[in-house]
Amino acid sequence: MASPAKHVTPGAAADSTSGSALPWLWGLTLLLIVGGSAIGGYAWLENTAGPDGTVSASSTPDAVPLEPQTLRIGRDYYVQVKLAELRETRADDDPWDWWDESAPDVYYVMKWQDVRVFESVVRKDDFVARWDLLGADVRDVVTGVVTGSAAEMDIESLINAQAIHVEDGTTITIEIWESDRLDDQLVATLPIKLADQREGTTRFRFTDEEQPELARLDLTIIDCATPLPELLEMVGQR
């Protein structure tokens, strides 16, 4: 039987010449193609998606960037007082809680369209009162876990903020109160026109003349359409 190299077929001579000259060239070419595909594919993935191959959240139309931006008319926003710092004494230099000489017990009330829409929990004995955007009653959590109803609690119920529909001219009123055993004392009243505000946290500082008992206030405004991961990221930025 004749060996394959001796067959007389058209192009066989050329095959033999090219094949024997560089038998590894074809193999090397395949290796280069493998490497090129990997590098090209990686570059493509980097340009079109995150490093894990998933589409980045910022590409979705409803995603809200973390940078502050002016509120958009016609949308709903969560509004929350993140921090309220009271001065050392009352306007008349009296202590806040004169009978036990403790720091003030602070809470705030939000009014919209002249009605009370939100009231925070009281931060006891604190000149710098802070409120988290998300919170849960530990008793509810424990009860829910024990009874198996924890999974039925929705995220909305955990948000310590009021959803406000913003139109041109929408104004809310923030009232800072000092909780007292006998009679709560109004510390400050702040009307805020929402259309002039920006997303994120805005810090207001007040002079003695502007607010004799309130030194500063941090107001957080977040688009209600903010995806949960970004909402949690904002919560983490305490």
Next chain:
Amino acid sequence: MSVRGVFKLGVIPVFLLLSSIALGLGWIGPCMTLVPGFGVLDGWVRLFVPDEFTTPKTYSIFTGIVALWDENHRGLAALLAGFSIAFPAIKLAVMGYGHAAVVAGKQTGTAWWLAHHAGKFSMLDVLVVAVLVIAVKGMPGNSEVVVGWGLWSFAISVGLSMLAAIAIAWVEHRVDHPMLSGERVTPLPQTPPA
């Protein structure tokens, strides 16, 4: 066209080329995504547990091996790297050599024979992910593994290279026959019917 012509210009080089492209993409494409689930406590866990435990994680073959290495599972990382990265690439190079050798009328050699017969182990990665999918499905909390296109690309690469290897072996064993070599021969005389 002769069998050798078909062999040279036909499907085998295409198989090898496509297999090479698919292998490169299979290395870096998303191979699997681990989606953690926590059953009835899902909402609570996602609220209070750090993101790294709750967000889905996507691995390619390459990043999976790197992750195993970083987690000090270096033996497993080396095993997967050997059978998923080094071996398939070397195998393709050897098959390219084997293809060129057969076209030139030579024998493919021992290296090609080894690559062809050890090729079955290239599916190790696919097997590992398949086992993971089944194992995670059995866990409580609705966790799951979602297979990505990277794994399919890798599997296609391995499949095409195996087809190419089979085709090369088939032609190599038959190319000595004049009918298959393309050489014109005189037909054998017909045996008269009994």
